[in-house]
Amino acid sequence: MAISIKALVMHKAIIKQYIGGLNMSDYVLTCCSTADMPYDYFEKRNIPFVCFHYNIDGIEYPDDLGRTMSFEEFYARISEGSMPITSQVNVGQFIDFFESYLKEGKDILHVSFSTGLSGTYNSACIAKDELLLKYPNRKILLVDSLGASSGYGLLIDMAADMRDIGTTVEDVYACLEENKHNVHHWFFSTDLTHYKRGGRISPTVATVGNLLNICPLMNMSHDGKLVPRMKVRGKKHVIKEMVHQMETHAKNGVDYSGKCFISNSACYDDARKVADLIEGKFTNLNGRVLINSVGTVIGAHTGPGTVALFFFGDKRVD
16 A cells, blocks of 8 residues: 555654644545435535535425435335435535635645435536636535445545644545555345436346345445355345454454444444454454444345445455
């Protein structure tokens, strides 16, 4: 790796200690709501986010991490037959979002939802080009996370840790670019209806899977797309296989000492089973496994019943 995160953090921490804890950050770290971390996490970590939107039962709502509509209500409506439609962040929304910080004299490091799943990153690029004509002395650095949900959130968390000990915006940007392919995303779902609807899996796979209790284990490819990797029969077996993939791919295997996040769409008990297995096998984790909700925009495409596991590991190459 071109930049050692641990060495950089230690170096910056020493500098910060000698200057009396001065906040050296002259930039703002931002992201999209589809990073699927809790609202209070973004609030406490001082990470503004720009909202996607979704329309359900004829009314549009912001993807604001369960504040306007609770996750419980959202997934209950889907279970009752509602079919939400999502919309990405457009250029105008990015201009308004970014400009509020540029006016304060801040540079911006924005980490975007995967280009493999949305055109939002392209909208951010157009907004950047327009704004830099107006604010030529400012910097807007954009990172395509090539990730989704709390895997994207794991990358944001790394960036926030570096920012908080005074790392420059250029160094954080370089580190994100170097490490974004090391964030692993592994998904399974007990209901494949919405994956079929969104074109993530074929109608045949969805039909056979639902009939035979087959849970495809999917992950994020190197270009940020969701790809089915194997067919596993039964929830108990797919949970074990998911944890096995972490043993295989996590940095240092079962000695992995980084953070681990899980997202779930109205199936907390399944997520807890995965977390318990991981905490039993990976005893050097940096804290307990954090279990979050799959947000309303991503959840509109997964439906209820999805569990997703995220960790740092070897590079995604296919």
